[in-house]
Amino acid sequence: DGGITQSPKYLFRKEGQNVTLSCEQNLNHDAMYWYRQDPGQGLRLIYYSQIVNDFQKGDIAEGYSVSREKKESFPLTVTSAQKNPTAFYLCASTRLSGANVLTFGAGSRLTVL
Amino acid sequence: AQSVTQPDIHITVSEGASLELRCNYSYGATPYLFWYVQSPGQGLQLLLKYFSGDTLVQGIKGFEAEFKRSQSSFNLRKPSVHWSDAAEYFCAVGTNTGNQFYFGTGTSLTVIP
Numbered sequence: 199d200g201g202i203t204q205s206p207k208y209l210f211r212k213e214g215q216n217v218t219l220s221c222e223q224n225l226n227h228d229a230m231y232w233y234r235q236d237p238g239q240g241l242r243l244i245y246y247s248q249i250v251n252d253f254q255k256g257d258i259a260e261g262y263s264v265s266r267e268k269k270e271s272f273p274l275t276v277t278s279a280q281k282n283p284t285a286f287y288l289c290a291s292t293r294l295s296g297a298n299v300l301t302f303g304a305g306s307r308l309t310v311l
Numbered sequence: 312a313q314s315v316t317q318p319d320i321h322i323t324v325s326e327g328a329s330l331e332l333r334c335n336y337s338y339g340a341t342p343y344l345f346w347y348v349q350s351p352g353q354g355l356q357l358l359l360k361y362f363s364g365d366t367l368v369q370g371i372k373g374f375e376a377e378f379k380r381s382q383s384s385f386n387l388r389k390p391s392v393h394w395s396d397a398a399e400y401f402c403a404v405g406t407n408t409g410n411q412f413y414f415g416t417g418t419s420l421t422v423i424p
Contacts, residue, residue: 202354229410238320240401240416248410288354292410297343297362300403300412302354 200225202303204289209308211276211283219274219306221289227301228294230272234258235286235305244287247272248294276308284310313338315404317415324392325423332387332418334402343405344385346376348398349417355401361385372396397422 202223211217221230229248233241243256247266261280266272272291276283287306292298314337324330336342343362347355359370366378376387385402402415 204354231412233414238416241414243412286352290355290412294410297407298405298410299345299357299360300355300405302347302356304354305352307352 202289202291202301204303204306207304207306209306211308211310213310214278216275216277217308219276219287219308221272221274221303222270223291224270225291225301227291228269229292230266231290231300232264232272232274233288233290235288241288244274283308313404313406313413315402315413315415317402317418319418320416321419321421323421323423326394327391330389330392330396330420332400332420334385334387334415335383336385336404337383338404338406340407343407344378345403345405346370346374346387347401347403349401350398358387392422394422394424396420
């Protein structure tokens with residue numbers, strides 16, 4: 199079955215370390231997104247990409263970086279510059295043509311110790 | 312600017328009772344509208360969507376929603392709630408250009424026996 203795979207499910211990091219969250223999709227979707235979820239704040243867009251080798255900042259991009267070297271993959275790096283990285287991170291994807299629906303992965307929970 | 316408001320942070324209903332979750336949006340054009348459900352520690356699952364046509368849309372798990380353009384609303388309803396419906400519910404707006412999605416802050420549903 200097609201879908202989005204996020205890994206790892208749980209990740210612990212010491213302060214000052216960079217970590218990378220993986221997001222892979224086999225839906226042949228063009229656009230991919232990273233959201234951050236905090237209690238009571240809904241989903242906030244970090245980065246999105248509509249085509250390979252191109253991506254745009256979302257509302258809260260500071261302290262994060264991404265790459266899009268392959269259509270199927272959109273990894274997110276949480277850098278040491280992110281002041282409060284403990285959160286639940288969700289990857290999503292959609293087609294670009296027509297009226298589209300976001301499909302989500304199961305999420306990754308990052309905890310900074 | 313586009314925005315989505317879910318005025319109820321938390322709702323408690325008895326099992327078997329009816330449910331209505333409110334959603335209001337701000338968007339300059341005809342929006343694409345969505346309701347998603349999220350169980351703890353999981354990704355978001357699409358309940359239903361509105362793109363055009365009939366303003367009353369049916370979704371999975373017995374949910375329905377009605378688009379009211381005059382009120383900029385897209386409220387989610389279910390005639391009889393089951394204990395398994397306890398979850399977080401998110402309303403979202405999708406733009407018809409640019410593939411952008413905007414989420415409300417969510418409504419947490421508790422179902423009591």
